[in-house]
Amino acid sequence: MKRVLLSASAICFSLFLFPQTIIQKDPQIEKMINEVSRDSLKSYITKLVSFGTRNTLSTQTDATRGIGAARLWVLSRFNEFSKNSGGRLTAVIDTTIYKKDARRVDRDILLGNVVATLKGTDSNDDRIFIISGHLDNMRTNVMDSIGDAPGANDDGSGTGAVMECARVMSRYSFPATIIFVAVSGEEQGLLGSTYMAEKAKKENWNIEAVLNNDIMGGNNINEINKVNNNQVRIFSEGFSVLDTGRNATTVRNLGLENDGKARQLARYVKEIGERYVKNLKIVMIYRNDRFLRGGDHTPYVQRGFAAVRITEMNENFNHQHQDVRVENGIQYGDLPEFMDFEYLRKNVCMNLCNLANLARSPAFPQEVRIDTRKLTNFTNLSWKAPKSGKVKGYNILMRETTSAVWQKKFFTTELKMDLPYSKDNYFFAVQSVSEGGNEGLPVLPTPSGR
Numbered sequence: 001m002k003r004v005l006l007s008a009s010a011i012c013f014s015l016f017l018f019p020q021t022i023i024q025k026d027p028q029i030e031k032m033i034n035e036v037s038r039d040s041l042k043s044y045i046t047k048l049v050s051f052g053t054r055n056t057l058s059t060q061t062d063a064t065r066g067i068g069a070a071r072l073w074v075l076s077r078f079n080e081f082s083k084n085s086g087g088r089l090t091a092v093i094d095t096t097i098y099k100k101d102a103r104r105v106d107r108d109i110l111l112g113n114v115v116a117t118l119k120g121t122d123s124n125d126d127r128i129f130i131i132s133g134h135l136d137n138m139r140t141n142v143m144d145s146i147g148d149a150p151g152a153n154d155d156g157s158g159t160g161a162v163m164e165c166a167r168v169m170s171r172y173s174f175p176a177t178i179i180f181v182a183v184s185g186e187e188q189g190l191l192g193s194t195y196m197a198e199k200a201k202k203e204n205w206n207i208e209a210v211l212n213n214d215i216m217g218g219n220n221i222n223e224i225n226k227v228n229n230n231q232v233r234i235f236s237e238g239f240s241v242l243d244t245g246r247n248a249t250t251v252r253n254l255g256l257e258n259d260g261k262a263r264q265l266a267r268y269v270k271e272i273g274e275r276y277v278k279n280l281k282i283v284m285i286y287r288n289d290r291f292l293r294g295g296d297h298t299p300y301v302q303r304g305f306a307a308v309r310i311t312e313m314n315e316n317f318n319h320q321h322q323d324v325r326v327e328n329g330i331q332y333g334d335l336p337e338f339m340d341f342e343y344l345r346k347n348v349c350m351n352l353c354n355l356a357n358l359a360r361s362p363a364f365p366q367e368v369r370i371d372t373r374k375l376t377n378f379t380n381l382s383w384k385a386p387k388s389g390k391v392k393g394y395n396i397l398m399r400e401t402t403s404a405v406w407q408k409k410f411f412t413t414e415l416k417m418d419l420p421y422s423k424d425n426y427f428f429a430v431q432s433v434s435e436g437g438n439e440g441l442p443v444l445p446t447p448s449g450r
């Protein structure tokens with residue numbers, strides 16, 4: 001009896017000292033996701049398919065067919081959205097001459113990404129959050145720039161997601177900047193995203209997250225023969241190839257192989273997405289991309305940015321990179337009739353709530369440290385205020401070493417926290433929280449004295 005009482009009072013004491021964070025939804029973000037429209041997504045994709053082909057090597061002079069006409073149309077939509085943004089959303093086609101290569105480009109081409117930038121309202125906040133999809137597509141033969149290639153799902157779905165987020169979000173304001181981009185050249189070898197990621201690196205853009213959406217609107221059957229419209233995959237690299245070379249010893253000593261930038265972002269996207277979007281489970285896949293395949297997040301990952309890929313749960317390869325045809329009674333081709341626009345709507349909402357929560361959060365807490373001066377079974381964390389953003393306080397995140405997701409959050413308004421849990425047995429991180437409750441990306445502490 002005595003032991004029971006003791007443990008009950010210990011629990012009370014512990015709860016008193018370590019109040020777990022009360023999770024609140026941001027009413028404005030809820031409002032935004034309610035504005036995401038299935039009909040508007042369907043109309044974008046119908047229009048994209050109407051360009052016949054969007055192969056990167058296709059015509060750029062025809063007014064109604066090919067990649068040139070398609071990117072001008074996306075630009076015109078962005079410019080339309082801009083009218084409701086109070087001048088904050090600006091759009092351009094960012095072009096470069098891409099020289100003929102020995103792989104998938106048989107002549108010099110004008111490569112163009114359609115980029116809309118929603119400028120942040122805080123001039124001290126230089127953070128950038130990117131949502132990307134690819135405008136281009138392909139037939140069975142990637143070099144065929146003439147024949148029809150509808151590309152409804154690959155990647156009309158990602159392009160539609162980018163456009164719908166731009167439409168809704170440009171009517172709201174965020175302290176940080178959001179970039180909405182429809183790139184070209186994905187099927188020809190990630191050309192447009194490589195161009196943009198390289199530019200970002202050269203110009204030192206402070207990109208904190210890239211959400212690459214590619215093939216996300218098909219509710220294809222899964223292994224047990226059911227429509228799957230309530231799960232979506234997020235692919236992330238466990239630890240950046242760039243960092244493993246430099247910090248291999250640290251990674252090994254601290255067991256950080258599951259805590260690289262992209263994996264942290266994936267964990268965050270899962271938490272926030274599932275908080276805001278009903279009937280959607282976000283399934284983390286511990287790979288940078290699908291088996292031996294690539295996507296537009298990779299050029300960012302390779303340059304040290306946090307970038308992930310979002311893709312439907314089960315791809316249907318009859319409707320991907322296939323000429324439109326009927327063979328043995330099977331319809332092939334990436335046609336809109338094989339898409340589920342309600343599923344796509346949910347996946348767009350998942351992107352939107354993440355972009356919004358991130359762009360409204362304060363910047364990272366700085367100098368996050370874990371005190372290792374002496375051996376104890378406790379954990380003592382400290383940090384400094386972020387460079388930008390109004391902070392209500394900080395969440396300390398905690399998870400067991402085998403857990404894929406953060407399991408507990410403790411809130412404090414101070415710049416330190418002492419926890420009665422051993423740093424040997426858990427991972428910890430700290431995230432800034434805005435006055436409206438929007439959390440930034442978590443930062444893992446580095447070992448040091450206070």
Ligand SMILES: [Zn+2]
Pocket residue numbers: 134154155186214215
């Ligand atoms: Zn694709």
